[in-house]
Amino acid sequence: MENKITENTLIMEAVEKNPNAPEILLGYGMHCLGCAIAHGETIGEAAQVHGIDVNDLLRDLNK
Numbered sequence: 258m259e260n261k262i263t264e265n266t267l268i269m270e271a272v273e274k275n276p277n278a279p280e281i282l283l284g285y286g287m288h289c290l291g292c293a294i295a296h297g298e299t300i301g302e303a304a305q306v307h308g309i310d311v312n313d314l315l316r317d318l319n320k
Contacts, residue, residue, distance in 0.1 A: 262318045264301030264311050271300055271318055281317050285309050 262271045262278075272278045272290070279290050287307050292298075300318070304311040 262300060262315060264299060264304070264315065266300050267296070268298055268300060268303060269296050275318055278318055281314075284317075285314060 260274045262274055266274070268278075268282075268290070275281070282288075282290065282303075285307070287303055287309065300314065301311050303309075304314050
């Protein structure tokens with residue numbers, strides 16, 4: 258699936274692929290969209306920094 262979000266997907270690309278991504282990220286306590294690093298940080302990197310299980314996050318982002 259071409260639009261699948263992976264741990265290597267940049268945060269801003271995830272938002273382009275899933276319009277609900279900002280709400281999902283906020284639900285996990287990730288306020289990444291307001292962070293300048295978001296443009297160059299992957300979902301996996303952000304999950305690790307925030308102590309979030311990347312598999313749970315990817316499951317929700319790809320619903």
